[in-house]
Amino acid sequence: MDERSLHRLIGTVIAPERLEDDCAVIPCGDLAMVASTDMLHETTDFPAGMTDWQVGWMAVAVTLSDIASMGAAPGQVLLAVGLDRPQRLQGIMEGARDCCIAFGAELVGGDLDAHRELTIVSTGLGTVEPEHLARRRGARPGDVIAVTGPLGEAQAALNGYDRHTKELLEPRPRVKEGQALGRAGVSAMMDISDGLALSLHDLLAVNDCGFSIDTALLPLPAGVPEGEGRALALYGGGDFELLFCIPPAALPVPGVAAHLIGEVIVERAVLADGEPLERRGYLHEWKG
C-alpha cells in the first residue's frame, strides 16, 4: 500500500475535491486563505549531516512551497516539534524563523512534545485574491508546460554531487514566482516535491487532458552526466521548483525564469518524448 493508495482511502472521508491541491482553500473576508500541513521526520526527511538550523529551515520551506504553488503570499506558520533531545530546539526554531523571515512569513506559534524520533509538522497559512488562486485542475490543451528552475538537484546531492548540497539542505521555495504566476494566469500549478514524473501524473489525475514533455528541454542539475541528470530530473525527490501550465500568450512572466518543457495535449496521458512516462518517483511505501 503506497502513499497514494492511502490518499484514495482518505478521499472516502474528506471530500475528494478538497484533496486535489497542495493546500486547502478557506474563505477569509474578500481573500482566499490557503492552508497546508506537512509532517517531516528524521529518518525519512532529514538527510544525515543536516544541522538543526537546516532542519528548522527545511520544515518551513516545504510548507511555504505548498503556499507558493497556490499563487498565495505566505502569512503565518505554526510549528509542532516532537523533540528527541531538548538541546536541538534552539537551532530548529532559529532555522524555522529565518526561513519565515526570508520569505515574508511569521512564525506565530506551535506545540512541543518529547519524541523518540525528531518529528516536525509545519502548518502554513497564506492569502491570495480569489481570481489569482492557482490550482492543479485547469490545464487546457495548447498550454505550455514549464518549470521554474533546474530539476534533480536535491537527488544529485544525495547521489554525491556535493555542489548541490545547499539545494538539498537549504531549499528555497519559489514564493515570489508562485505569486507572479498566479497573477499572470497559470491554468494549473503545483510544486514538484516528489519528482517531475509523479507530479505530471498528479496533474493527469485531476485534469481532462494530458501532458507531453520533451526530455531534451529539461533543465538539468549542473555537473552531472547527462543521462544521470535526466533520470534525476524525472524521478528525483526533494526539488522545490514549481510545475505549471500556462497559455503561451501569457509568457514571459516578469520575475520568473520559465523553462518550457512541453505542452498540454488532448490525449489523457503523460508522455516523455512521445512515449508513456512511468508513474514513479519518491513514494513512501509500507509492507503492511
Added chain:
Amino acid sequence: MDERSLHRLIGTVIAPERLEDDCAVIPCGDLAMVASTDMLHETTDFPAGMTDWQVGWMAVAVTLSDIASMGAAPGQVLLAVGLDRPQRLQGIMEGARDCCIAFGAELVGGDLDAHRELTIVSTGLGTVEPEHLARRRGARPGDVIAVTGPLGEAQAALNGYDRHTKELLEPRPRVKEGQALGRAGVSAMMDISDGLALSLHDLLAVNDCGFSIDTALLPLPAGVPEGEGRALALYGGGDFELLFCIPPAALPVPGVAAHLIGEVIVERAVLADGEPLERRGYLHEWKG
C-alpha cells in the same frame, strides 16, 4: 528541562506575547482567526486500549478545545498523520471526521507519512468577532474563577475508575460554552489540559493579579473518594473543561454550567484554601 522551560526558550525566537494563549490570533477580514496545532503520539497521549476511531476523535478534540478557549467557532481542521500501520488510517480518519462534525468543524486536508510510532498533529482554525475574543490575559481582582464541569475525570479513568473511561477516551471539547463565554465577556479563559493547578499558574504568568480557589468548591469526579478526587481535580491531566474569570455581574451565562471555584485577588499568587498551591501536574520531562 521541562516543557515550560523549553517554551521560555521559544520565547526568544517567537514574540513572547504570541505564546500566551492556546491559539495564535490572525487577522481575517472583519474577524479574528485563531489557529492551534497539537502533536499527539502513541506512547504519551493515547492510553492503552484506545481504538483507532478514538485516536482520531481525540486528536481533533484537543485542537477544538484550544479554539473553544479563545471563544471562537471552529472552522477547519488539518490532520498530519504519521502512521505505524496503514490499516489504522481508516479508523483514525473516521474518528477525526466524526469529531469535526459533532462540533461544527470541517476536515479539509492534511498530510500522511510513515512513522515508527503513531504520531498525529491536528491543526485547527476558528473565527470570532474581535470583541468576543477571549485570552488568558485580562483577569481583574474581584472577578470570580469558574470551570465548565467536573475536573479529574480523565485521570480518574487512568487510576482505574472505569465509569470515567468515556471522558478519557472520547473527550468533548466545550465548544458552545467557549463561544457563549466569549460573548458574555470573560476577562480571561483557557482550557485545562494539564490540570487545574498548572493552568492557574499559567494564568498567573500572564496576569498582574492572583488566583485564590476554595477546594471545597471543586466539582469532583463522581464515584471517587473525596481526598483522591480532590487531588485528581487539582493535578490530573486530560480534562477538557474551560477555566475562566468573569465579573460576577455577567453570571449566569445561558447554556453554560459555571462551577464557581474561587476569586481573582490582588496578590500575585495561586492560593488554595489560603495556602500557596504547588505548580505541578502533567508536564513532559526530559533527562537531557
